[in-house]
Structures are given as structure tokens and as C-alpha cells.
Amino acid sequence: MYPINPDRTKPWNDLPLLPPARELYEDIQVFTQLGNAKASLGRLQGRSIAIPNQGLLINSISLQEAKASNAIENIFTTDDELYKAYSEQQSRQLEGPAKEILNYREALWLGYEYLQGDQAFDEAYFIKMYRTVSQFNDGIRPPVAQIYIKEGGSGLNAGKASYTPPRGQGIIEAKLQNLIDFLNDDDQYPLDPLLKMAIGHFQFEAIHPFRDGNGRTGRIFNIHYLTKKGLLDYPILFLSRYIMDNKDDYYACLSGITQKGNWKSWLLFMLKTVEVTANITYNKINDIISAKDAILDAVILENNISRPESLVSTIFTEPFTKVKHLTDRGLYAENTARKYLDELTRIGILEKRMIQGNSYYLNLELYRILSE
Ligand SMILES: Nc1ncnc2c1ncn2[C@@H]1O[C@H](COP(=O)(O)OP(=O)(O)OP(=O)(O)O)[C@@H](O)[C@H]1O
Ligand SMILES: [Mg+2]
Incomplete structure (x- = not known):
């Protein structure tokens, strides 16, 4: 059994270390959905190799992920503003929503580069991502920071608590280190990578190591985990779009673990997210490639x-x-x-x-x- 958080208004210092017991997630529905998610992801990965002009087109696609992830925090911006800002290339000269989105996109690439080669996930990786998305210069929150997650919505410290993350000297660091070991050590923790991604994302949010930006950092992590483990060559999955469209479920499933020990619903939600977004991204890539071919024909006719x-x-x-x-x-x-x-x-x-x-x-x- 997964221990349930007894009081959501008090820091949950007993948040269990990973991995969760097998019987919590070994379930026929989970494995069926896992199969669907993997099939869609594989199809996307196969198609992404065919993208002409890869890195460049991918920049536009990754901008969509950035926009969606930031919209969760109610940072809305019009595509117009965003693309104009993007074509200026420099987030430094910008202010407001467009800047936040470019920060996120920058973190997507920065983390992707950081994790190339032998570099494994480490504390420095998470801090780098946090700093880039939030533009703060600090690191793991100190024991004095009194933060909690408010009920039913994003943002911290407004309204009733749905969850209060661990607090105290060394406690966050120790739990983060356990998460990092879980992610890197596939011999000791041999689980399907999609399950590890979903479990890792929950654990990261439950640890909530930073004073803000944990949602965005955790969502960036999802994509980096997939590229690091070779399930995708490039960070091109719009997971945040689906998560944002289903934000109530996202929050309810996270709380479902801390309040009911319900890992199954969480895993089903995340696997569905991967399946749906892999399909959407696959279609988008096809549309872009066809549009490009058609326009090239028209230009050649000129x-x-x-x-x-x-x-x-x-x-x-x-x-x-x-x-x-x-x-x-x-x-x-x-x-x-x-x-x-x-x-x-x-x-x-x-x-x-x-x-x-x-x-x-x-x-x-x-x-x-x-x-x-
Ligand atoms: N009950 C919960 N238990 C654990 N984590 C949760 C829970 N509810 C929400 N979260 C996570 O906390 C995040 C919000 O935390 P924080 O404000 O630090 O991140 P953010 O990136 O600034 O916000 P947002 O995700 O809203 O854009 C949510 O996005 C979600 O990932
Ligand atoms: Mg926030």
C-alpha cells in the first residue's frame, strides 16, 4: 500500500522514496494504454527523421510546447506576438508573456543539449531548468520558505491547500537525489521508460524543490526524459497542450496519489497524454511537410x-x-x-x-x- 498524506496543510516529509511498489501500477489497463502510447510515439519518432531542415522546423514546433506549458500558469499571449518575438531571436529584449514563453523554449533546448552524451540527470540539470524558466537565480528552496499548492488551480499560496510539499534541511535534497537515481539507474530500477517518466514527473511535483516554476520544470523534464532515453531524437512532443486542456484531471490525478494512493489513474492520464499528443504532433509534421512541398512547386513555377x-x-x-x-x-x-x-x-x-x-x-x- 502507498502511504497516504495524513494532512495536506502540513509539509509531507514522509513522501515515500521511489520506486512505488509494483502492485500499485501493474495493471492490465495500464499496460494496454502503455502499448498504445508507445505505438504512437514510435510512429512520431519514425516520421520526425523525415523532417527536412530538422533543427529549424523543430524550433517552431517547440515554441508550441512552450506556449502551451506557459498557458497553464495563465500566461497567455497571441501567436502573433509570440512569433514576432521569436523572429527577433532574443528573449533578453522582450518583456511579458512572450518572454516567458521564449524562456521555456530556451530551457527545452538548453536541457536537451545539457543531457547529450554521458551527462545523466543531476541536481544541476533541474536547477538549470528552473532558473531558465523562472529567471530566478536561487536554487532549492530553503527550509524557511512556506509554500503549498492551492486547491483546484495553479499557483502557490492562495486559497486552501491541496498539498504541502516536504520542508526542512536536507530533506528536499535527499528526495531529489533518490528521484535522480531512479531516473538514471535502469539496472536497479528496470521499468518501462514511459512509466518512469510519469512516476518521475509526479515525484518531482510532490517534492516541489523550487519556490516557483515547478510545474514548468517538471513538464520540460518529461520531454528531456524521452530524448535522453532515446524514445525521441528531438524535443518535439506537445505534452503540455493536452495537459493544459485537461488541467483539472492533471491536478486531480496528482492529488489522487497523495490523498488516495491512486497511481493507476495518474499513469493512465500520463500515458494517454503521450498517445494523444504524439498523434497530434505526427499529423502536424505531415501537414507542414506537405505544405512545404506544395509551396516549393508553386515557387519553382514562378x-x-x-x-x-x-x-x-x-x-x-x-x-x-x-x-x-x-x-x-x-x-x-x-x-x-x-x-x-x-x-x-x-x-x-x-x-x-x-x-x-x-x-x-x-x-x-x-x-x-x-x-x-
Ligand atoms: N496535488 C498536487 N500534488 C503535487 N503537485 C501538484 C499538485 N497540484 C499541482 N501540482 C503541480 O504543481 C505545479 C504548480 O507549481 P508551481 O507554481 O511551482 O509551478 P509553475 O510552473 O509556476 O506553475 P504552473 O504549472 O501552474 O504553470 C502544477 O503545474 C503541478 O505540476
Ligand atoms: Mg507558479
Whole structure:
């Protein structure tokens, strides 16, 4: 049996170490759903290899994950603002929601890079992710920080407590170290990686090692766990979108473990999240690839445009293109670049927008696919 938290208003210093007992999750429904999730994920992974211009297109896709994860905390922003901000590349010069989203996206890549090669999950990884998403400079919260999770909604310390994480000198560190060992040591803890991801995410949220940003850090962790364990080559799964759309269930399932020891519902929820989002992402990639092929054909028909492949690649790197993006790549001289972008605007592929005195060219089809 999983010990239940006796008082949700008091720090749960008895949060059990991992792993949970096998009988808590070994269940036919869980294994059936695990099979479905793995099949969808495998199909996505297979398809993602076919993405032309990989790293670049993936930037646009990962921006969607960032947007969704941040929306959970009620940081909303329009796609327009977001993409404009993104095409400026530099989050430092931004303020407000767009900046938060770019911070998240930056953390997605930073953690992905950090975990390349032999680098295993460690405390420094979690702190790095926390600092990047929250823009705070501290680390694990000190024993004096009195935090709790409020009932039925995100955010800390407002309303009744649904859960109060452990507190005290060395306690958080010890539980985090146990989580890290569980994640890294597959010999001692031989469990399917999708189950380990879901168990790890719960445990991270239950430890709640930071004063804020634990939700975002934990959701970034999910994706990094999949890339680290080789289930995905790139951090391109929109898990946060589904989690946000089902936020009440997400919270209820987390509380279900601490209050009822109900691991099964939690695992089913997370496995469903993987299945649904892998399918959505798979379809999105297909749509983007088809749109790109169709637009390339149209551009080639124009036959006065040189290097059509490179031009089309660039406008599929991100939804907003600037003349500078083409000249920076050494593709064309400035006048030619502008002429081509205007030409693509004339034939309805791009839409020209003036924002603060600068011209941006919006790839209408890519924008539509990413926004839907
Ligand atoms: N009952 C619960 N037990 C454990 N963790 C929970 C529970 N309810 C919610 N959480 C987690 O706590 C997170 C909120 O914590 P925190 O404010 O530190 O993170 P955040 O990233 O700032 O917020 P958000 O996830 O709302 O964007 C939720 O996203 C969820 O992951
Ligand atoms: Mg918060």
C-alpha cells in the first residue's frame, strides 16, 4: 500500500522514496494504454527523421510546447506576438508573456543539449531548468520558505491547500537525489521508460524543490526524459497542450496519489497524454511537410526565382521571415531578398506586415498549421 498524506496543510516529509511498489501500477489497463502510447510515439519518432531542415522546423514546433506549458500558469499571449518575438531571436529584449514563453523554449533546448552524451540527470540539470524558466537565480528552496499548492488551480499560496510539499534541511535534497537515481539507474530500477517518466514527473511535483516554476520544470523534464532515453531524437512532443486542456484531471490525478494512493489513474492520464499528443504532433509534421512541398512547386513555377529550395526552407524555419534572415544566410543580396519576399506576397504565400516600422513576412500556411 502507498502511504497516504495524513494532512495536506502540513509539509509531507514522509513522501515515500521511489520506486512505488509494483502492485500499485501493474495493471492490465495500464499496460494496454502503455502499448498504445508507445505505438504512437514510435510512429512520431519514425516520421520526425523525415523532417527536412530538422533543427529549424523543430524550433517552431517547440515554441508550441512552450506556449502551451506557459498557458497553464495563465500566461497567455497571441501567436502573433509570440512569433514576432521569436523572429527577433532574443528573449533578453522582450518583456511579458512572450518572454516567458521564449524562456521555456530556451530551457527545452538548453536541457536537451545539457543531457547529450554521458551527462545523466543531476541536481544541476533541474536547477538549470528552473532558473531558465523562472529567471530566478536561487536554487532549492530553503527550509524557511512556506509554500503549498492551492486547491483546484495553479499557483502557490492562495486559497486552501491541496498539498504541502516536504520542508526542512536536507530533506528536499535527499528526495531529489533518490528521484535522480531512479531516473538514471535502469539496472536497479528496470521499468518501462514511459512509466518512469510519469512516476518521475509526479515525484518531482510532490517534492516541489523550487519556490516557483515547478510545474514548468517538471513538464520540460518529461520531454528531456524521452530524448535522453532515446524514445525521441528531438524535443518535439506537445505534452503540455493536452495537459493544459485537461488541467483539472492533471491536478486531480496528482492529488489522487497523495490523498488516495491512486497511481493507476495518474499513469493512465500520463500515458494517454503521450498517445494523444504524439498523434497530434505526427499529423502536424505531415501537414507542414506537405505544405512545404506544395509551396516549393508553386515557387519553382514562378521560374524567375533563383535557389527556390533555400528560399522555401527559410520561410519554413519560422512563421515570420525578415529580409535579414535571407541575407544573413548569404542567400541573396538585400534587394533580391526583398524582391522575392514581395513576390511570394503577391502570389499569396506570404503576408507582409509592418510591426514597429519593420517588415515581417508571415508564412500563412505554416502559421495556420502551428496555430490550430
Ligand atoms: N496535488 C498536487 N500534488 C503535487 N503537485 C501538484 C499538485 N497540484 C499541482 N501540482 C503541480 O504543481 C505545479 C504548480 O507549481 P508551481 O507554481 O511551482 O509551478 P509553475 O510552473 O509556476 O506553475 P504552473 O504549472 O501552474 O504553470 C502544477 O503545474 C503541478 O505540476
Ligand atoms: Mg507558479
